[in-house]
Amino acid sequence: MQSTVNYLWKTDDVLGQGATASVYKARNKKSGELVAVKVFNNTSYLRPQEVQIREFEVLRKLSHQNIVKLFAVEEIESSKQKVLVMECCSDGSLLSLLEEPENAFGLSESEFLIMLRCVVSGMNHLRENGVVHRDIKPGNIMRLIGEDGQSIYKLTDFGAARELDDDEKFISVYGTEEYLHPDMYKRAVLKKPQQKSYGVTVDLWSIGVTFYHAATGSLPFIPFGGPRRNKEIMYKITTEKPSGAIAGIQEQENGAIQWIYELPITCRLSLGLKRQLVPILANILEVDESTCWGFDQFFAETNDILHRTIIHVFSLPQAIMHWVYIHSYNTATIFLEEVFRQTNIAPHHQEYYFEGHSYELGPNLQAHNLSRTTESCPLIMLSTEPEEPVGLRYRDPSLEFPKFFPKIDVTADCSTAKGVLSATYRTLRISRSLQQCQELILRGLYWVSKTLKSECLQILERRQAVAETLSFLQQDEMKILMLYESVAGDREVPEIKGLTELRTRLQTINEEVSRCSHSVSSEHQTTLQCIISDVGNKRSQMKEDRSIQQMEACLGKMQLLYSQFKKNRKHLRLNYNEQQIHKLDKVNLGHLAKTVLSIFQDNCVQKYLAALSAHGIRMRKAFEIRKHLKKLNRSLTACSAEISGCQECLHKALDELPQKILQGKTLSSAPTQVYLNLKHKDMLFGMQELQDQMKIVAHNLQLNNSIIQRLNGVASTPGL
Structure with a gap:
């Protein structure tokens, strides 16, 4: 035991040793406060006096939370050697x-x-x-x-x-x-x-x-x-x-x-x-x-690194996790460019999900306004272009496991045991990463499939709205044509030819809308439901998988064996019984290492590779469905535009019909249809009724357009 006026310590309680001094764990005699004392050896006193006092002077000048504090400079009571009393960092170096x-x-x-x-x-x-x-x-x-x-x-x-x-x-x-x-x-x-x-x-x-x-x-x-x-x-x-x-x-x-x-x-x-x-x-x-x-x-x-915000991004098509470092004031545009640097997926092809919902990134949105992410809860990135899964890149951990030499050498054996334990830690980290990757794959696929399934139903809803509006318009076209024919009699009227052509257009639109209905087949919805069910089953299986727990149990046993190796290293020689136990410990450590590698290679890796392969197939199916739905959406948009054009033509024809009547056009002498038996007054009344119906059609078109806009918004949200 040594001491100064205010501190005392044991000489075997060493924190560190150097060429000119040793550092010990010490306590304040009054308060019991734990400190570190640096005691200089004889070699240090061979240095020039200015060098000896330089450390004292430097430490007195410094005061910072990331520099060990100097509390006092005292002398050992027995030898009068100077010691530095400093802050004790109890968790090593x-x-x-x-x-x-x-x-x-x-x-x-x-x-x-x-x-x-x-x-x-x-x-x-x-x-x-x-x-x-x-x-x-x-x-x-x-x-x-x-x-x-x-x-x-x-x-x-x-x-x-x-x-x-x-x-x-x-x-x-x-x-x-x-x-x-x-x-x-x-x-x-x-x-x-x-x-x-x-x-x-x-x-x-x-x-x-x-x-x-x-x-x-x-x-x-x-x-x-x-x-x-x-x-x-x-x-x-x-x-x-x-x-x-x-x-x-x-x-x-x-x-x-x-x-x-x-x-x-x-x-x-x-x-x-x-x-x-x-x-x-x-x-x-x-x-x-x-x-x-x-x-x-x-x-x-x-400091540029330290002042950046970390955004965790999981690229679903590639099945890779990325840490994106950007400044909090950077915009989403810069964020997308940085993601491009890491994934090679162009910004205009990137789409995002977060916690099950589509995540819009406006170009001027700043990073500090982005949702907070973690490794287990990242942004899920999708691509509008097909991408093949890449998966986690890692070096085979079996290459890191060292082999024990048959001969007993406590120093070499301890070093080998440490190497085995290090490789086991790395194997366990890789296994956890593989498992986390699978979980994020399944989570992302579930969100994508649910979105696509919803889009299928919305496409059908939109098709129904378009079909109903088209039906009303076809009825109105028929009535207007009959009115024109009753006015024209045997005469040739250009409007009749235009209405006949319009009927052909409406028939073509009707055929296209019907095709859209058949295109959104039950096969798509069945495929998506199968993916959703498969994902649910796989997630349940993952929860039941005990591979990680088995490896952790092996690691715990290996840590105990390594502790024994470290104890043996302190002894120059082992007696016979200790040698036999030491040999068994080497064998047991080797068996545990083989068990860990077997679980890793036969279970973790195989399941991961199977999951990656299945992920590629599912993503291709989802991509094709999404591509098809976008095509249908464009077709329905074109049909809606055509219907609007036809509706304007009918309005124009109906507006011009009274002028035809007032110009003295007579009715056909041998009417065979309802409208041909109308008198002049009744015809005007029919026109009024038809105009009211046209207003209903216009209202339906306006309603349909609002549905189109709403569904267009849904269709443009990220899904793949």
């Missing part, structure tokens, strides 16, 4: 988080964004106060859980920090070699003297490596054998990196370097975030100071 098997392939998107926000904010405070850190790495980014349950990241370890303006340089070398700027690496690691000074942008290189590590779970620059075993190649990779590349890997001894320009498929970040992040990594991982971004541009670009 970013490095410890990345070393957990769950994060072996990088942080989740939400956690990465939190880390990004905290680190950028903390670095911004450093630059505002003219401080260069010089040892940015995951191990120096501490983590604690806030009251809201979210992580808070804080920069720590300012032993290498110093005050430096943007245009100033320094010549001393500090840092950790994997995260060290190549110019500093040459001097500090390769021990090659060089007359070169360094600027504040060395922190940007370290940030770039740290961000890549956090996004992928691995370092960006890896020579064969590892960075610490092949230092010359490590330097070669970092200095010869082409512009735009964000990583370089040498997979074989003396082999070529593979340059990487995108984040790997195993990375858990979405395509939307990758598109924003990769240019930042490419421009701060530049050796040449003249091409490397400065802090101003770095802060501008990272």
Whole structure:
């Protein structure tokens, strides 16, 4: 036990250790408050006095929620060694988080964004106060859980920090070699003297490596054998990196370097975030100071990401989830363009659903007015053009499962067990994504089918309205023609010829309307009802599927075994009984891994592929039905327009008929029909009655037009 005037701690309660100091968990003697004390070792006192006090001075100058707070500088009572009393971040560091098997392939998107926000904010405070850190790495980014349950990241370890303006340089070398700027690496690691000074942008290189590590779970620059075993190649990779590349890997001894320009498929970040992040990594991982971004541009670009709104979009035809990053003030037009960049579906072909209803996106609608989305409740995007399902892209997780060596090696076995657990976490994440994709496919198909079924009924309703109006018009045409024939007698009247032609037009319209009735067949409605029933059955089956729960149960057992492997690693040797148990644990872990892979490949993947295939067939059927309904809608619209034109012709003929009578036209001497027996007065009365009927037809046309407009609105809403 050691103590200062106000704090005490146990020397085995270590939070972290470095070259010049160790950090312990301590408590305030009066309040019991938990703190961290940084105790400097003898090596630290070999440094110049100004270097020793620099960390105290820097920390006193800084005050920010993303920088570990300095509470006091005290002395150990027994040795008079100075200690820094600081804020305790009880949840480890970013490095410890990345070393957990769950994060072996990088942080989740939400956690990465939190880390990004905290680190950028903390670095911004450093630059505002003219401080260069010089040892940015995951191990120096501490983590604690806030009251809201979210992580808070804080920069720590300012032993290498110093005050430096943007245009100033320094010549001393500090840092950790994997995260060290190549110019500093040459001097500090390769021990090659060089007359070169360094600027504040060395922190940007370290940030770039740290961000890549956090996004992928691995370092960006890896020579064969590892960075610490092949230092010359490590330097070669970092200095010869082409512009735009964000990583370089040498997979074989003396082999070529593979340059990487995108984040790997195993990375858990979405395509939307990758598109924003990769240019930042490419421009701060530049050796040449003249091409490397400065802090101003770095802060501008990272804050641009952090101030964007995330819209979750599920492309139903392609069966892919997208995270769309746009500013809250961006319009729907910009949103549609960004969706196009990710899906290759043109804006004018995009249609949307949200929570079962069509979702209109006016061109000037701003992003902050869009409905709030989540991964489980996204906007469902459809396309007016046929699209083939693409599905979720992923690397086969069976490639990630390492094999145990027969020989007992507690260190190697623990590392292998961690690899198995990491691969299991990834397999489980993929399985959940496959299941979520199937759920969204079924949900979207259900909405589409219900909409199309409703459209079928509305088309029939519209056809009925058009047919009734047409029937009235045909009756009126017949009466007007008879009146004209009674006036004309044996004389040839042009209007009669026009009315005869009009009758032919009406007959043609009638035939077209009849075809529309037959086209909206029960077959369409039956097909849609089958899709709706199938979707309902599949959703019920998915609820009964226990694949995920079975894999989670295996994972729980594997975690217990991994804990035992970590305990065994602490012992140099195992006795005979412990060795036998250790061997059994290796066998059991292998069996559990095989079980997880079997469930994944034989159940999750097979069901997903079957669902994807069925989805393609159903979408093609739905697309054809929708295409046919649109064609019928256009035909009915054309018929309605024709009917309106015919109605105007009849009005005109009826209006001109009194003039024919007043001009002395006589009636036929041998009438054979009802209207031919009418006297002059009775004929005028019949015309009046016919005009009243025409008004009814006009009213019916007006009513029909309103139905047309309403149904046109329905037909134009997204359905496929």
